[in-house]
Amino acid sequence: MIRVKKNHDVPSSLTTTSRYDGEDVRKQLLVDQNDKCYLCERKRDTDFEIEHHKSTHNFPDLVQDWNNLYMGCGYCNRKKSDSFDNTLVPKDCNIEDEIEHFIDFANKKAVFLSKINDEQHNETTELLSRIYNGTNKLRTTKEERFFEQAVSVMNRFTDLVMKYQESPTPETEKAVRDELSITKELLGFKYWIIKRDQTLSQVFAADIIWNKTA
Ligand SMILES: [Zn+2]
Known part of the structure; x- marks a missing residue:
């Protein structure tokens, strides 16, 4: 998000x-x-x-x-529904910075961690967790399909990042950059892969701030 x-x-x-x-x-x-x-x-x-x-x-x-x-x-x-009325306001908050997003592939879970511990942040992480991980302990079929789709998008992105890291050429760099375009899916997750790595966060600094400009 x-x-x-x-x-x-x-x-x-x-x-x-x-x-x-x-x-x-x-x-x-x-x-x-x-x-x-x-x-x-x-x-x-x-x-x-x-x-x-x-x-x-x-x-x-x-x-x-x-x-x-x-x-x-x-x-x-x-x-x-009407159970999450106090989540972060999407037009006012840098949600992608305030909430860390990542897929825990080993445990088949999406994880959302907030740096700030208040009602708005907690409600937002709870809602995102329900969307990605389901409402109960086991995902329903629909929830499982939803999660698998997210995993497949993130697997693809992780592959492109690894290719870039193994061989940083204009082509592999462009392939990563294209996936960070505002028209692409799951940027909240992708941005954190970039931000957690010092080199990546320098090379792609301008590609993860599109929505913060005036
Ligand atoms: Zn949706």
């Missing part, structure tokens, strides 16, 4: 109609989020839903608030 850079212009249907799900809202959210779910960072062509960061059930006044709207996938939307 990474920070979302949100367009400052409020889609007009939010002020001229009583709806929150106008086509202009959908289109703008997809543009702002590069067609990715803001929680799991998977690309979504059709399975997307307008998500209220603070749920409509608990915060009816924010139903049409542009700053409260994000694009999520059906899978994450149902995990979040």
